[in-house]
Amino acid sequence: AGCGGDDAGSGGGDDKLVMGFAQVGAESGWRTANTKSIQDSAAKAGIELKFFDAQGKQENQIKAIRNFITQRVDVIAFSPVVESGWGPVLKEAKDANIPVILTDRAVDTPDTTLYKTFIGSDFVLEGKKAGEWLVKEYEGKPDTVNIVELQGTPGAAPANDRKEGFGDVIKADPKFKVIASQTGQFTRTDGKEVMEAFLKAHPDIDVLYAHNDDMGLGAIEAIEAAGKKPGTDIKIITVDAVKDGMTALSQGKINFIVECSPLLGPQLMDLAKKVHAGETIETRVLTEETTFNQEQATAALPTRQY
Ligand code: GYE
Numbered sequence: 001a002g003c004g005g006d007d008a009g010s011g012g013g014d015d016k017l018v019m020g021f022a023q024v025g026a027e028s029g030w031r032t033a034n035t036k037s038i039q040d041s042a043a044k045a046g047i048e049l050k051f052f053d054a055q056g057k058q059e060n061q062i063k064a065i066r067n068f069i070t071q072r073v074d075v076i077a078f079s080p081v082v083e084s085g086w087g088p089v090l091k092e093a094k095d096a097n098i099p100v101i102l103t104d105r106a107v108d109t110p111d112t113t114l115y116k117t118f119i120g121s122d123f124v125l126e127g128k129k130a131g132e133w134l135v136k137e138y139e140g141k142p143d144t145v146n147i148v149e150l151q152g153t154p155g156a157a158p159a160n161d162r163k164e165g166f167g168d169v170i171k172a173d174p175k176f177k178v179i180a181s182q183t184g185q186f187t188r189t190d191g192k193e194v195m196e197a198f199l200k201a202h203p204d205i206d207v208l209y210a211h212n213d214d215m216g217l218g219a220i221e222a223i224e225a226a227g228k229k230p231g232t233d234i235k236i237i238t239v240d241a242v243k244d245g246m247t248a249l250s251q252g253k254i255n256f257i258v259e260c261s262p263l264l265g266p267q268l269m270d271l272a273k274k275v276h277a278g279e280t281i282e283t284r285v286l287t288e289e290t291t292f293n294q295e296q297a298t299a300a301l302p303t304r305q306y
């Protein structure tokens with residue numbers, strides 16, 4: 001890594017780019033697919049990857065980034081657990097002249113010179129797509145629609161933005177009522193637990209909006225255990241479109257999924273190489289995504305990569 005003679009004696013004389021990557025954790029099927037994409041594409045691109053799993057904790061990620069700075073990696077990439085609190089450590093990386101690439105999730109620091117680019121989805125748009133499906137589904141039906149919401153990790157960009165986008169669309173019609181909204185931490189276990197509590201407190205739930213497939217899948221277990229039919233008695237909208245989610249959608253247990261692609265690895269490696277070579281890159285790289293209803297899920301499943 002690096003330039004100049006600091007690789008002398010390393011044997012092959014190759015100057016491999018070294019990337020430090022601080023991952024959120026392993027909370028969901030999405031995350032597992034994302035980690036695999038990053039590891040596979042680093043290997044393919046000939047990039048040496050120092051991979052760190054922060055187990056859902058911002059403090060762990062900050063420590064990992066400081067370690068990467070001390071080790072003088074060529075590029076630091078990470079998916080910030082939450083949006084706030086990154087100013088100081090990003091400043092340290094900048095002062096050390098190590099470029100930072102944000103992947104998947106955004107930070108809220110106003111100083112955008114602290115990172116080179118942000119690659120990932122538009123989570124507000126995902127929330128809007130979920131809301132738009134719901135508005136269509138209940139078009140011409142005047143009755144109140146009781147909605148419960150399972151939010152992602154508190155403070156995480158996809159949790160904040162998916163809530164916002166959805167809320168913005170459904171607020172246009174007062175018949176849509178969010179009667180309960182709580183975090184399910186993006187995990188199946190919490191999704192199930194919180195849904196159990198929702199079901200006990202509210203006998204009249206029409207719709208569940210879950211910020212990811214895993215929480216939706218956990219909630220399905222709770223709904224079935226309560227003697228109700230997921231997808232029929234309670235309509236379910238989720239985000240991600242991982243294989244397990246798509247399977248449930250094609251079985252009629254979920255009604256609509258907004259896709260969020262975890263396959264960010266190839267683009268990340270490409271951008272890292274460009275940044276390292278001193279090329280200017282776009283400061284925002286958006287992921288291309290679609291949505292799935294039940295028929296579309298059935299058609300897409302056989303070739304689904306994750
Ligand atoms: O939707 C969820 C994961 O940051 C986009 O994190 C990602 C989200 C994804 O835990 O399943």
